[in-house]
Amino acid sequence: MASILPEIAPDWALFLDLDGTLLDIAPRPDAVIVPPGLVDSLRGVAARLNGAVAIISGRPVGDVDRFLAPLAMPGGFGHGSEIRLPGGAPTPSEAARHLPGEWLVRLREAASGWPGVLVEPKAHGVAMHFRLAPEREAEVRVLMESCAADCEDFALLPAHMAFELRPAGANKALPVEVLMRHAPFEGRRPVFVGDDVTDEDGMEAARRHGGFGLHVGRDFRGGSAEVRAWLARGASA
Known part of the structure; x- marks a missing residue:
């Protein structure tokens, strides 16, 4: 029996993967298309949650900021190698290493x-x-x-x-753990939305803090398009 998809609640802290979750997978990393309305939905949900919305992506922060401009959202980038707190600049995390x-x-x-x-x-x-x-x-x-x-x-x-x-120490749980110690995420119920095996770490971190994960393949029958529609509903609620 399919689970009922919960709607975004005002006490959530929302952690969102990018590729395959907010954006459709493309043949090339630089060929992804940002659908109309996505940035407005993210802005609206962030306003509703007092800023407690983060992007947790394997991509570098520059890619994420370019796709979601003019937003510069808090989150974790490079699988947690870089973290940006609300209103701050991205900084290397404790897991960051230089590639040979x-x-x-x-x-x-x-x-x-x-x-x-x-x-x-x-x-x-x-x-x-x-x-x-x-x-x-x-x-x-x-x-x-x-x-x-x-x-x-x-x-x-x-x-x-x-x-x-x-x-080796970088994963999507790390930025969840860091952000949950800072306003406006602290004290909220974390919900991690992702589509890939790399997102399972973030979902587990959300569960440790009393929240849960939503998997695109299991919980959103329409894939990333349904995720975007879900966000749009949350922004207008």
Whole structure:
């Protein structure tokens, strides 16, 4: 029996993943489309929750700010490698690590011979996408595993048609834990909305603070379009 989707309540602190949750997955990381009305919905929900809305994304903060301009929302970026408190500037978290420069050289050299495989550098990590070349999945995995084996500071993370190297201590629970210690999040009921295995850490953190998680695939039958409609309802409630 399908669960009943709860509507946004005024005592929530809302933590939102970006790709696959607010935005539809695109063939390339730079090809995502921000649907009309999304920024207005986020602004409206944030006003209703006294600012307790955060974006928790694997993307770097610059990407998120560009997509959601003119908003510069609090949250966690790079899987928690960077955190921005309300009204503040993004700063590296305790989990942040610098990616070995030689890894980018190795990945880009390999990708140059694999049409359709894309390398996405991040502030504290790197992703290798094979959505446009699914037959390269095993080769991308082996290459990324070889990098991770060289450095215990980084861990290999499966993603949507991609593999990512991120700092071993970085995850989406970290920004939830940090933000829940600060106004306006403190004392509210945290709700984490995400679509991927990387979001499960954030959902578990929300549960530890008396809240819960909503999974796009399990709780939103219409996918990210339904998430956006849900936000629009919450903004106008």
